[in-house]
Amino acid sequence: MLHLDxxxxxxxxxxxxxxxxxQVIEPLSRGEAxxxxxxxxxxxxxxxxxxxPPEPVILLEGVGAGRRALRPFLAELLWMELPREESWARGRLRDGAAQREFWDGWxxxxxxxFADDPTRPHAGLLVRQADQGYEVLPGPARHRGSGQGVTHSDGSTPMW
Incomplete structure (x- = not known):
């Protein structure tokens, strides 16, 4: 797993x-670490x-993982369905006062x-927090027949 943080x-x-x-996509696309x-x-x-290392699947996690420049390299795009305000509140709680100024800019x-490069419309799967775990649903791209589910080229490591 690679955290975009x-x-x-x-x-x-x-x-x-x-x-x-x-640092990551080019070496992995050549099958290298x-x-x-x-x-x-x-x-x-x-x-x-x-x-x-070039594993069979690498999870690319974080805001911006589904940007247009990266989508050709993704085997699948998952969108965590969570209201922005709740997500931001969780981040502020996690990071505390030391990162208060950061969060104002973030x-x-x-x-x-997201105004310039929306991700959600391209998601093949939506992930929602449920009472007991998570619920996974077809995403907007799945409904219109996304091109996800394949890697960028033969032999490359897919990133999810």
Whole structure:
């Protein structure tokens, strides 16, 4: 699993596609192990490289994972159906006072990202929190026959 929180940074909340492509997508698409520099949100610096072997499935998790530049590399796109305000409240609670200023900027950056590059319409599956676990439903793209479910090229590692 690759968390996009490790790829993004304070300076590049959503402008990280080039880093992800160079450090992860390109090596994996060649069947090679990837290595990425994880971002430390408290130290505001990138740490030492972490390996990411070319597994049969790699879960790419986080806001922006379904952006148009990445969709050709995805085997499937899942959308976590959660009201924005609830998601933001969970993040603020998780990160505490130390990241209060960050969250003020994040909310506007996320709104701008999805206004320019919506993800939900391209999701093959919707995931909703239920009373006991999660419920998985067909997404908007499944209803119109998405091209998801295949990898970018033969032999590449699919990212979900």
């Amino acid at each position: 490790d790829i993004a940074s304070h300076e590049r909340l959503f402008a990280w596609t080039d880093r992800l492509t160079a 990837a290595a990425y520099l994880p971002y430390d949100w408290n130290a505001r610096a990138f740490g030492p490289a972490l390996p990411l 909310v506007e950056a996320e709104r701008a990202h």
